[in-house]
Amino acid sequence: MRQIYLDNAATTKMSPAAIQALLPCLDQVYGNPSSLHSPGQRASEALSHARERIARQFNCTPRELTFTSGGSEADNQAIRSAALLGARQGKRHIISTAFEHHAVLHTLDRLEREGFAVTLLDVHENGLIQPEQVAQAIREDTCLVTVMYANNEIGTIQPVAEIGAICRERGVLFHTDAVQAAGHLPIDVQGQNIDLLSLSAHKFHGPKGVGALYVRKGVPLTSLIEGGAQERGKRAGTENIPGIVAMAAALDEACGRMEENAAKVSALRDRLIAGLANIPHSILNGDPTRRLPGNVSFCFEGIEGESLLLLLDDKGVYASSGSACTSGSLDPSHVLLAIGRPHEIAHGSLRLTLSEETSQEDVDYTVEAVTQVVSYLRSMSPVWRDLETGKQSFVIQ
Ligand SMILES: *Cc1c(COP(=O)(O)O)cnc(C)c1O
Numbered sequence: 001m002r003q004i005y006l007d008n009a010a011t012t013k014m015s016p017a018a019i020q021a022l023l024p025c026l027d028q029v030y031g032n033p034s035s036l037h038s039p040g041q042r043a044s045e046a047l048s049h050a051r052e053r054i055a056r057q058f059n060c061t062p063r064e065l066t067f068t069s070g071g072s073e074a075d076n077q078a079i080r081s082a083a084l085l086g087a088r089q090g091k092r093h094i095i096s097t098a099f100e101h102h103a104v105l106h107t108l109d110r111l112e113r114e115g116f117a118v119t120l121l122d123v124h125e126n127g128l129i130q131p132e133q134v135a136q137a138i139r140e141d142t143c144l145v146t147v148m149y150a151n152n153e154i155g156t157i158q159p160v161a162e163i164g165a166i167c168r169e170r171g172v173l174f175h176t177d178a179v180q181a182a183g184h185l186p187i188d189v190q191g192q193n194i195d196l197l198s199l200s201a202h203k204f205h206g207p208k209g210v211g212a213l214y215v216r217k218g219v220p221l222t223s224l225i226e227g228g229a230q231e232r233g234k235r236a237g238t239e240n241i242p243g244i245v246a247m248a249a250a251l252d253e254a255c256g257r258m259e260e261n262a263a264k265v266s267a268l269r270d271r272l273i274a275g276l277a278n279i280p281h282s283i284l285n286g287d288p289t290r291r292l293p294g295n296v297s298f299c300f301e302g303i304e305g306e307s308l309l310l311l312l313d314d315k316g317v318y319a320s321s322g323s324a325c326t327s328g329s330l331d332p333s334h335v336l337l338a339i340g341r342p343h344e345i346a347h348g349s350l351r352l353t354l355s356e357e358t359s360q361e362d363v364d365y366t367v368e369a370v371t372q373v374v375s376y377l378r379s380m381s382p383v384w385r386d387l388e389t390g391k392q393s394f395v396i397q
Contacts, residue, residue: 009353015205021249025242050248071179071200074213075103086143098338127156127286149181154286155295164193183254206250210243275367302384303348
């Protein structure tokens with residue numbers, strides 16, 4: 001049976017280059033970078049080298065990067081640090097959007113319970129926010145704006161540079177969760193006026209459990225984990241050398257082939273979108289062009305996303321209904337609700353995220369598989385019968 005992995009927004013397969021970079025760190029460069037002896041120094045050099053390679057890809061200095069256990073930790077640390085800094089100046093207002101990753105939203109929930117005020121900007125039906133919304137929401141006591149670079153469920157790309165410019169002008173810190181963007185879209189923290197940025201290796205063919213937080217020079221970072229003085233006291237714990245070295249290799253590879261990959265993958269994405277749009281009463285989620293090269297997200301009326309996923313799995317198509325974090329729960333995706341999809345429609349969602357390894361045959365097979373499964377599920381659904389006989393009216397025309 002064909003096996004088609006279309007869940008690259010949840011995680012990616014490690015690239016051969018990343019694996020090759022990682023392996024010697026397990027048994028050769030095994031020292032603790034804090035040790036003064038030669039094995040320790042070799043590890044310390046590997047760490048510095050990786051930091052320099054990563055810094056180059058984002059146009060920052062190596063000292064502005066702190067390694068973390070991944071995107072969630074970077075998001076938590078960025079937001080907590082900015083909040084603490086704000087509180088010291090009597091500024092306790094934070095601006096974000098309704099469709100951030102839970103690593104951001106749940107951190108904001110916690111801060112709200114600790115006395116911060118949070119404004120969540122409405123997301124337009126096309127999955128974008130306007131920079132003017134940020135400008136209008138900024139108050140005297142705003143200490144942070146946090147808006148994701150690209151959405152993990154519907155793939156839409158936010159006007160980060162414009163938001164950054166507004167924040168810089170108004171003297172407010174700007175954080176962006178760039179976990180879906182890093183390695184896939186060009187990022188220039190200086191040109192885009194970004195103060196804090198989160199990334200995670202496993203979303204660009206690096207290993208899981210490693211990421212980084214960029215913090216502009218002069219912005220003090222608060223440590224979430226107490227312990228040793230690693231990462232210049234900003235993040236305790238012996239550095240994950242294999243992970244960090246492999247992340248640098250994966251990022252270099254992804255950035256080196258970014259244009260080529262984006263052209264190839266977005267052509268396949270558009271072919272997949274065109275194919276799925278032929279299914280009656282279906283709708284694409286998110287702007288058709290201002291989206292990640294590999295992201296396809298649809299809602300199908302009269303369908304339960306979970307049944308769709310299980311039947312697709314039987315056909316060797318590995319997809320998701322939204323974010324991996326909400327799968328297993330019966331709540332509809334907060335992202336789809338944020339762009340105004342009604343509950344019953346949000347339940348019938350399907351996210352297919354492509355990679356450089358996806359082929360045109362994979363796409364054509366997937367279109368056929370989804371078309372068959374949707375039609376099969378509808379043929380058994382009492383809701384669908386009511387829609388067809390006019391007892392209930394269609395939401396998606
Ligand atoms: C995957 C993801 C995260 C979490 O990253 P981890 O490394 O898995 O903790 C955060 N934000 C976005 C947008 C993501 O896609």
